[in-house]
Amino acid sequence: MPLSPEIQQEVERLRREISHHNELYHSLDAPVIPDSDYDALVASLEALEREHGLDDLDSPTQRVGGTPLDKFTQVQHEVAMLSLDKVFSEQDLLDFEARIQRRLEDESPLEYSCEPKVDGIAVSLMYVDGRLQRAATRGDGVTGEDITHTVKTVRDVPLQVPSLRKGSQLEVRGEIFLGKEGFARLNRRALAEGSKTFVNPRNTAAGALRQLNPKVTAKMPLQMYCYSIGVHTGLELPSKLSEVFTQLGNWGFSINPDRSTGTGIQSCLAYCLDLLRKRVGLAYEIDGAVIKVNDFKIQQQLGQNVRSPRWAMAYKFPAEEKSTTVLDVEFQIGRTGTITPVARLDPVFVGGVTVSNTTLHNMDEIARLGLRIGDEVIVRRAGDVIPKIVKVIEPEKNSAAEEISLPDGCPSCGSPLQRDGEVLWRCSADSIGVVCPAQLKESIKHFASRLALDIEGLGDKLVEQLVDADLIADVSDLFVLDVEAVANLERMGEKSAQNLIDAIAASGRTSLQRFLYALGIREVGEATAQALVNHYGNLDAIRQADEESLEQVPDIGPIVARHILDFMADAGKQQLIDRLQARGVVWQDIEMGSKNRALDGQTYVLTGTLEKLTRNEAKSRLTALGAKVAGSVSKNTDCLVAGPGAGSKLTKAEELGIKIIDEEGFLQLLDDLNS
Ligand code: IVH
Numbered sequence: 265m266p267l268s269p270e271i272q273q274e275v276e277r278l279r280r281e282i283s284h285h286n287e288l289y290h291s292l293d294a295p296v297i298p299d300s301d302y303d304a305l306v307a308s309l310e311a312l313e314r315e316h317g318l319d320d321l322d323s324p325t326q327r328v329g330g331t332p333l334d335k336f337t338q339v340q341h342e343v344a345m346l347s348l349d350k351v352f353s354e355q356d357l358l359d360f361e362a363r364i365q366r367r368l369e370d371e372s373p374l375e376y377s378c379e380p381k382v383d384g385i386a387v388s389l390m391y392v393d394g395r396l397q398r399a400a401t402r403g404d405g406v407t408g409e410d411i412t413h414t415v416k417t418v419r420d421v422p423l424q425v426p427s428l429r430k431g432s433q434l435e436v437r438g439e440i441f442l443g444k445e446g447f448a449r450l451n452r453r454a455l456a457e458g459s460k461t462f463v464n465p466r467n468t469a470a471g472a473l474r475q476l477n478p479k480v481t482a483k484m485p486l487q488m489y490c491y492s493i494g495v496h497t498g499l500e501l502p503s504k505l506s507e508v509f510t511q512l513g514n515w516g517f518s519i520n521p522d523r524s525t526g527t528g529i530q531s532c533l534a535y536c537l538d539l540l541r542k543r544v545g546l547a548y549e550i551d552g553a554v555i556k557v558n559d560f561k562i563q564q565q566l567g568q569n570v571r572s573p574r575w576a577m578a579y580k581f582p583a584e585e586k587s588t589t590v591l592d593v594e595f596q597i598g599r600t601g602t603i604t605p606v607a608r609l610d611p612v613f614v615g616g617v618t619v620s621n622t623t624l625h626n627m628d629e630i631a632r633l634g635l636r637i638g639d640e641v642i643v644r645r646a647g648d649v650i651p652k653i654v655k656v657i658e659p660e661k662n663s664a665a666e667e668i669s670l671p672d673g674c675p676s677c678g679s680p681l682q683r684d685g686e687v688l689w690r691c692s693a694d695s696i697g698v699v700c701p702a703q704l705k706e707s708i709k710h711f712a713s714r715l716a717l718d719i720e721g722l723g724d725k726l727v728e729q730l731v732d733a734d735l736i737a738d739v740s741d742l743f744v745l746d747v748e749a750v751a752n753l754e755r756m757g758e759k760s761a762q763n764l765i766d767a768i769a770a771s772g773r774t775s776l777q778r779f780l781y782a783l784g785i786r787e788v789g790e791a792t793a794q795a796l797v798n799h800y801g802n803l804d805a806i807r808q809a810d811e812e813s814l815e816q817v818p819d820i821g822p823i824v825a826r827h828i829l830d831f832m833a834d835a836g837k838q839q840l841i842d843r844l845q846a847r848g849v850v851w852q853d854i855e856m857g858s859k860n861r862a863l864d865g866q867t868y869v870l871t872g873t874l875e876k877l878t879r880n881e882a883k884s885r886l887t888a889l890g891a892k893v894a895g896s897v898s899k900n901t902d903c904l905v906a907g908p909g910a911g912s913k914l915t916k917a918e919e920l921g922i923k924i925i926d927e928e929g930f931l932q933l934l935d936d937l938n939s
Contacts, residue, residue, distance in 0.1 A: 267316055275318060278309040282324040290403070293470035296657055298642050299551070300583035303350075335476065336409035339400040343494040345386060345437065346405060347571045348554060348578040354533055357555070360577045361529035364557065367566060367574070373528035374557055377505045378535040380522050381552040381578055382489055383466050384441025385473055387415060390495070391436065394428035396421065401473070405571070414473050415440070417482040420489075420518035427515055428499065435494030436517060442469040443548045446485030463654050464585070464644070465549055487548070489520040504558045522546065525558060536579045543581065544646070545872060545909030552580040584646045587657055588612035590639050593624065593668045595675050599706035600786050601690040603681060605630060605668065607641075607653060615645030622651045626687040627670055636665035676702030704738070705731050707784050711739045714931075715790050715876065716782035717771040717849075721764050729753050738840055739782075742768050743847035772848040775938055776803060779851055783841070786827040790877070791884035795819050796828075798888050802853040803841075807832050819884065862937045864890035869897050871914060872907030874927050885934055897922065905930045 282305050289295040289302070310325050312318070351357050365371050386402040399415035400408040415421055418440060428434060442450070442465040450468065451461045462468040472484040490512050493501065502508055506525045513519045522539070526532055536553045543550060557563050557575035566574040592608040604623055611620040622643065624630055634656055635641070645651035659665065673680055674691035677700040682692045693700035708727045712719040719742075730736050735749055745768065750761035774782075780793040780803075788796075799817045800806045806828075814825035831837050854860065868891050870882055877885070882905065883893045897904060897916045904917040904924045917924050925933065 267318075271312065271316060275309065275312050275316075278305060278312070279323055281305060282309060286324055293467055293474055295467065298583060298585040298587050300585070301587050336411065336474075339388075339398065339403075339408045339410050341388065341400070341402075341406055341408060341494070343435070344405050345388060345402040345408070345494070346568060346573055348381075348576055349569075349572045350552070350578040350580045352580050357533055357536070357577065357579050358529055360555070364566060364574065368562070374562065375504075375525060375527050375559060376529070376532050377509075377556045377558045378524045378526055378532050378539075379491060379554045379556070380520055380539060380546070380548075380550045381554045381580075382439040382441050382520065383549040383551045384439040385466070385470050387411070387438060387440050387473070387488065388494055389415070389421060389436045389438075391425055391428055391432075391434045393430045393432065394425045396423050409474075411473050413478045414475050414481040417478050418486045418488055420487050422516040425515045432496075432498035434496050434499060436490050436512065437492045437494055438488050438490035438517075440469060440473060440486055440488045441465065441548055442472075442484065443487055445547060446487070449485065488518055490517045491520070491554070503560055505556060505560070506558055529555075532579075540581055542909070542911065544649075545911040547911075549584075549646070550581070551583070552578050554578050582613070582616045584615045585642050585644045585654070586612045586614040587640055587642055588619075590635065590637055590641055590653075593630075593635075593637055595671055597674060597676050597691050597700060597702035597706065599703055599710050599784050601674075601692070601694060601700065601703050602684065603670075603674070603689045603691060607635075609641075609643065612643055614643050614651060615649075617645065617651075619643055619645060619651045622653060624653070627689070628687045630668050634659055636662075636667055638662060638665040674700060674702070676700050699737065701731055708736065708739055708742070710784050711742075711782045712771075713782075716778055717774055718778070719771040720767040721760070722767070726753075726764070738843075740840055740843035740847055743772060743844070743849070769848065772850060774849065774851050776851045776853065777938060779803075779844075779849060780806070783831070783837075785831045787824045788828065789881055791881040791888075792819060792824060794885055794888045797854060807838075807841075860888075860937065861890035866891045866902040867894050867900055868892070869894050869901050869904045869913060869917070870907075871904060872910035874905075874907045876927060876931060882930070889934075889937055 282302070285295065285297060285302050285305070295302075306325060309323070313320075313323065313325060351360065361374065364374065388400045388402070388408065389396060390398045390400075396412070396416070398410060399412045399421070400410055402408050416423065425434075444465070447462065447465040447468065454461045469484070469486055472481045472486060475481045492505070493508060502511060509519050509523065522542075524535055526535055532553075532555045536555075539550070539553050555577050557566065563573065563575040568574060589610045590607050591610055594606050594608060596604045596606050598604060604625065605627065606621050606623050608621050609619060611618050613619075624633075624635070633641075633653060635653065636656075636659070639659055639662055640657040641653045642655045642657060643651055644654045670681065670689060674693060677691065677693050677698055679691050679693040679696060679698050679700060681689045682695075684690045691700050691703065693703060705727055708731065709724055711717055712722040712727065722742075730745075730750075730753070733749075733753060735745060736742060745765055747758070747761045747765055750756055750764060751758045753761075775797075777790070777793045777797045780788065780796055781790050795817050796806055800809065809828075811822075811825050811829060814820050814828055815822065820828075863886060868886050870879060870893065874882055886893050894901065897913045897920065899920055901917065901920070901922050904913060904922055905927065906914045906917070906924055907927050914924065
């Protein structure tokens with residue numbers, strides 16, 4: 265069937281667009297769209313070409329990467345540097361093995377090398393007579409660029425391999441990348457120097473390798489993991505990839521420690537899922553796993569397609585960067601009145617979750633991004649890190665976008681906004697004697713939250729309903745709620761109303777630490793509340809403390825002391841505390857001199873991500889109970905608190921048979937010890 269002009273145009277448009285993005289990504293190291301958008305463009309073009317039998321060798325679907333830049337000498341790869349086919353689902357990975365077995369006409373399970381797919385830049389290192397002669401980028405797979413001058417600055421790259429004999433030639437391939445820690449260090453340095461921060465490790469590493477001046481590259485903590493061999497003459501190599509890895513390691517190359525070998529595709533699948541779980545805790549960024557047939561003879565038998573070998577497959581993980589549109593920006597009021605811009609996004613699946621809004625922190629961040637409503641942006645969510653907008657995509661193309669400006673007054677109560685420090689603004693309601701409904705709702709949510717009074721069943725929605733129905737004017741009203749009034753709220757009833765009121769009453773029997781935290785004094789987090797309790801033992805002493813005394817408390821400086829003094833001196837707050845006590849909030853004071861040192865002499869180690877507490881809070885809670893917090897696990901460790909992403913510390917604790925608890929167990933322990 266002849267091709268319709270519409271299809272022809274669409275194919276040409278896609279080819280042009282993909283070539284444009286290839287150029288930006290591979291040659292200029294400055295991609296404007298996330299990889300996932302690029303993959304989607306290629307997939308649409310491939311589908312059209314397949315459907316209409318179009319096999320133009322010039323199509324970007326037939327080429328691997330970008331065209332080399334003029335500024336570097338070109339290098340012809342004797343053995344083409346191929347790309348990998350990718351799958352996104354378990355079933356597609358299983359199909360991969362079935363396809364191989366059909367081709368081999370052999371159903372027996374195969375042995376595979378399973379490796380992390382490191383998100384960096386593919387590089388070829390050519391050793392002649394054991395000396396590094398040339399390093400090159402992949403380029404379009406056939407022609408790359410000579411980047412020997414910059415690669416020589418990478419510490420993982422051996423300049424000489426003494427065991428390689430005269431007359432030998434060996435091409436080692438692998439990925440050069442910036443580890444997470446190295447990348448964070450670079451950005452800390454950039455911030456300190458007041459220069460622009462880097463968006464992501466991959467592009468930063470690519471830019472560093474494409475430098476003309478190797479001194480600039482030398483400042484970047486680049487790393488390399490080797491994953492294959494190209495040209496090899498005048499030397500014997502083992503018959504399996506896993507054995508080549510051992511050999512390369514012995515020769516001084518850096519090999520990924522998180523690789524593994526397995527038999528049968530099910531074991532590869534288990535590897536992929538395990539790697540996905542460990543992703544956040546890995547020291548480098550990955551975008552998936554690579555599964556390769558381990559035996560070189562079988563690899564040869566299987567051969568290759570145009571761009572990729574039939575014996576390898578990339579299992580791609582959920583993308584950590586996606587593009588979406590900013591639909592609107594709203595200004596949220598926090599419990600202490602701080603105003604925070606929040607971007608409402610066209611919902612997008614990124615880093616394993618659907619993201620529909622994200623904080624923009626402050627107006628400076630908006631200015632830094634050059635963000636406007638209607639802009640297309642890149643959203644990044646790595647692991648369980650809070651999603652954020654990292655970049656606006658081609659803003660010049662969007663003339664309809666709308667500037668974002670701070671509202672004239674508080675969006676909730678209309679009070680004027682006040683500047684608070686260099687970048688923050690807050691609603692002035694509190695200081696002019698107005699009750700701001702947004703602040704009130706947030707302070708009640710905080711009061712009821714898990715680390716505060718932990719009121720079961722009092723979720724955000726219910727708090728909003730209670731305030732909107734004028735049933736509570738401050739947190740003390742929670743304790744005198746009327747069952748009938750609550751039962752009349754939407755989606756409530758007699759029974760749930762009674763349950764709520766019982767839960768509120770039960771929460772009133774609390775600890776002084778929880779109570780202080782629940783009051784929501786500015787900058788008094790859980791750890792500071794604990795420090796106050798440890799120091800003073802009872803509320804009266806805290807209410808009467810002066811500045812000098814407060815500054816004696818560990819971790820309390822002049823700013824926090826000022827916030828505590830202001831709070832305690834405020835007549836409204838004094839009445840609130842009195843009312844709360846009068847309405848049934850009670851706790852046991854701590855006998856001074858007999859502090860709770862339940863963990864005296866014990867050593868704790870924290871690892872992985874904690875979600876409910878910050879590291880510092882966890883540390884001060886432990887030290888308040890007499891424990892020591894160490895940085896590494898040893899036989900002297902009593903307990904390891906391990907959050908998601910825990911890595912080597914967890915393994916070591918398991919080996920040593922040390923008690924391991926997760927964050928949930930840790931919070932429970934603190935609760936038990938403090939009750
Ligand atoms: S093997 C023929 N192994 O992924 C096999 N590639 O799209 C070619 N990559 O260009 C590559 N980690 O930049 C291989 N363990 C690994 C890898 C890996 C990252 C990158 C590499 C390659 C791209 C394939």
